[in-house]
Amino acid sequence: MTAVVPISWYLVLAAILFSTGVASFLIKRNLITVFMSIELMLNAVNLTFVAFAHMWHQVSGQIFVFFVMVVAAAESAVGLAIIIAIFRTRQTLNVDQVNLLKL
Amino acid sequence: MQLALFLIFGALAVAGAINFLLQRHPVNSALSLVVVMMSLAVLFWSLGAEFLAAAQVIVYSGAIMVLFVFVIMLLNAGEEERTHGSRAAYIAGFPGAAAIFCLLSFVFLTEGKSLGAAQLGGYLSHAVSNISQVSTLLFRDFLLPFEVTSVLILVAILGAVVLARKEQ
Numbered sequence: 001m002t003a004v005v006p007i008s009w010y011l012v013l014a015a016i017l018f019s020t021g022v023a024s025f026l027i028k029r030n031l032i033t034v035f036m037s038i039e040l041m042l043n044a045v046n047l048t049f050v051a052f053a054h055m056w057h058q059v060s061g062q063i064f065v066f067f068v069m070v071v072a073a074a075e076s077a078v079g080l081a082i083i084i085a086i087f088r089t090r091q092t093l094n095v096d097q098v099n100l101l102k103l
Numbered sequence: 104m105q106l107a108l109f110l111i112f113g114a115l116a117v118a119g120a121i122n123f124l125l126q127r128h129p130v131n132s133a134l135s136l137v138v139v140m141m142s143l144a145v146l147f148w149s150l151g152a153e154f155l156a157a158a159q160v161i162v163y164s165g166a167i168m169v170l171f172v173f174v175i176m177l178l179n180a181g182e183e184e185r186t187h188g189s190r191a192a193y194i195a196g197f198p199g200a201a202a203i204f205c206l207l208s209f210v211f212l213t214e215g216k217s218l219g220a221a222q223l224g225g226y227l228s229h230a231v232s233n234i235s236q237v238s239t240l241l242f243r244d245f246l247l248p249f250e251v252t253s254v255l256i257l258v259a260i261l262g263a264v265v266l267a268r269k270e271q
Contacts, residue, residue, distance in 0.1 A: 005109050008211040010146070013113045015207035017139070019200045020120040026196035032129050032175055036136050039167065040120060043143055046155075054150040059236045062152050063245055066237075069162050070252045074259035076167050080174045081266035087178050088269075 010051040017044035031083050031093045035076065042072050108149045112142040128182045129175045133168055140164040154234045 021041035028034050046065045053061025086098060119138035126132045140163045148156035241249055 005106055008214070009109065009113075010150070011211040012208050013116065013146075015204050015211065016117055017120050018207070019204035020117075020124055022203060023197060023200040024124045026200065027124075030129055030180060032171065032178075032180055033132050036123070036129075036132055036171060039163070040123065040136060040139065043140060043163070046159075047143060047146065050147050050150050050152050050155060053152070059233060059240050062155050062233070062237055063241055065152075065155050066158065066241070067248065067252065069158060070256065073162060073167055074255050076170060077259050077263045078266065080170060081263035083174065084178065084267045093178060093180055 007051055007055050011048055014044045014047040014051070017041075017047070029094055029096065031086070031095055031098070032080075034095060035079050035083070039072060039076065042068055105149055108145065112145045112149075116142040116146070129180045130172065133171050133175060136171075137164045137168050140168070151233060154237050 018041050021037045021044060024037040024040070025034055028037060046068055049061040049065045049068070053059060053065075083093070087093060090098060092098070116139050119135045119142065122135040123132050123139065126135060140159060144156045144159040144164075147159055
């Protein structure tokens with residue numbers, strides 16, 4: 001009944017999710033979707049934290065997941081406000097047309 | 104049972120991530136991201152992190168994704184138009200993402216022997232709550248970072264209010 005799952009399976013699952021987040025960060029053209037792919041990458045990292053915390057029987061990793069969640073919440077609040085401000089001035093959400101910082 | 108939980112919800116998470124990558128409408132992407140986060144919450148719970156599973160459901164799929172969907176609705180974001188995409192994404196991006204995945208999987212699988220396996224049965228059958236452990240560590244050793252996060256949240260709220268305000 002107590003089936004043993006190798007800890008590396010969890011890490012490979014996290015790697016799959018992280019690289020999917022990287023790929024969607026690169027190919028998505030919508031600012032909001034790019035932001036959501038950052039959240040996906042943070043979630044993948046959280047999974048590795050929890051897996052390692054389980055492996056070493058320490059709860060410190062879970063504390064760090066808690067902090068990652070808090071920082072992600074703050075980051076998404078500020079980022080979405082920035083997106084709203086950009087949309088007000090440029091009337092677009094396309095990352096190709098937001099090139100104010102380009103030389 | 105734990106193996107079945109991992110297989111089912113891991114496959115669900117991967118399917119949600121792939122669907123997130125393939126969908127063109129932001130609302131569809133947000134909903135598939137909610138699927139990913141919910142299945143990750145189940146995986147956290149199976150790894151013995153009950154508090155984080157609850158926090159994942161409440162904070163991520165409750166608060167953050169609601170914020171995302173709210174902004175999508177507010178800005179009336181439609182389907183992204185079909186562009187060719189940047190050439191750099193195709194030349195460097197996809198091989199880069201594949202290389203990251205291959206590197207991480209190679210390291211994890213070759214080190215699998217020394218990493219060991221997760222003995223999952225004990226946590227679920229004995230129903231040990233780790234909330235007391237987490238709170239002890241959080242409010243004793245990590246008290247200063249915990250207080251600093253409250254300042255961070257406060258600054259983020261103020262910054263969001265200032266940034267999203269209408270210019271007069």
